[in-house]
Amino acid sequence: MASEELARPDAQLHLAGFFPFGPAYVWSEAERNDIYYDFAAWRQLAQAAERGLFSTLFLGDSQRLREHLGRITDTAVTGRPDQLVLFAHLAAVTERLGFVATLNTTYTDPVDLARRLASVDLLSGGRVGWNVVTTDNDWTGENFRRGGDVTHEVRYRRAEEHLALVTSLWSAWEPGAVATAASAPHWIRPGAVHEVAGTGSLSGVRARPSVPPSPQVRPVLFQAGESDEGREFAARHAxxxxxxxxxxxxxxxxxxxxxxxxxxAGRPADDLRIFPATRIILGDTDAEARARARWFGDRTWPDRRIRAVIEAVWGHDLSDHDVDGPPPHTDPVVPTQTLTHGVVNTNDRPLRTAAAWRELAEQRGWSIRQLVRHLNASIEFVGSPATVADELTRYVRAGAIDGLNLQPNAMPGGFDEVVDRLVPELQNRGVYRTAYEGTTLREQLGLAVPS
Incomplete structure (x- = not known):
């Protein structure tokens, strides 16, 4: 390694189990389609993550089933149980694994959200995190009879107000407020639970927290915004x-x-953990791993899914269009889009996107299949356990990452190979824990307990 790549010679890698939306779990065929709603499958996934000393299990979320051409998307799993309900169940069958829920500030009530998060954090012994997200599209807003009323310009301001109220509620119950002795004159110390007032659009709110703090005081905050506003929001809060x-x-x-x-923002530079999402595909040799990666990619990108990416931009059915031929020469039927249906790559500019894709395909001589695979290519760690361990060690010791949001390659056994084959290699290099550091999520991530 170059000297600049040894910026953190003692840094440790964190693994977070990441379960995104999408048809990405065919490494071993699922027993049945409804396994994604089977608690036994989730329990197996979570317990494997804990056996591998993962820091967290993290779930993405959407507040409306994703759609394609006006129909529910049927090439991907687009719905799942309420995360906090699921996490409450999983916390009961694990001991140290953390749980990070994606919850929206745009369409949730802050007092209710604060209570639900604090409840699971308390009952799990301090193992909960909150991925703070916002939404500005009216398609999601229609679920809440508020379609189109949240512009991009105001959503982060509302998120600040929402988060301020939630964290104030978490801080408003003093430690040791509940009497532990049955002979105490009061079950709770008088004046130990404070009233909190909202600000801005929440200025009419007056509330008190419902439950006492957990051992980690309050849930760990995560954020996923890529914009300048999102990065600043994360620097202040996450x-x-x-x-x-x-x-x-x-x-x-x-x-x-x-x-x-x-x-x-007045914080220590090491007060934030960075988790990019990826997949790990292992083999006995690097060549075998690459062959498995090619097989996996072919299985997770069937013709229907490839065609759906093009249809989302062109705005109409293209089932008669050969995915091994060029992109359509016709223009999209809708020149602008104002709704987000859970699709990507449109950027609300179908005409511009279609022209750019056609130009790229013509320049490279690509078919639709090749174009879509290129547009959706992601960096994965592919190789033997030793090869992957060496590369991950380089990343974390250089300070490029703190951990990985690791997607399972199957449901429910998608973490087993990483746990059994890669984790020991990482431990041998001194870059991965050999035991949990404590009982709370903050302890697993090496974060200070807030005052």
Missing amino acids: QGIFSRYLQFDQALAFATDMRRRLVR
């Missing part, structure tokens, strides 16, 4: 951030930028 940067130089640049922002 202890973890989910990133899309995994190419080494880009990852290191992102980490450097975030640490500078933390310092400007």
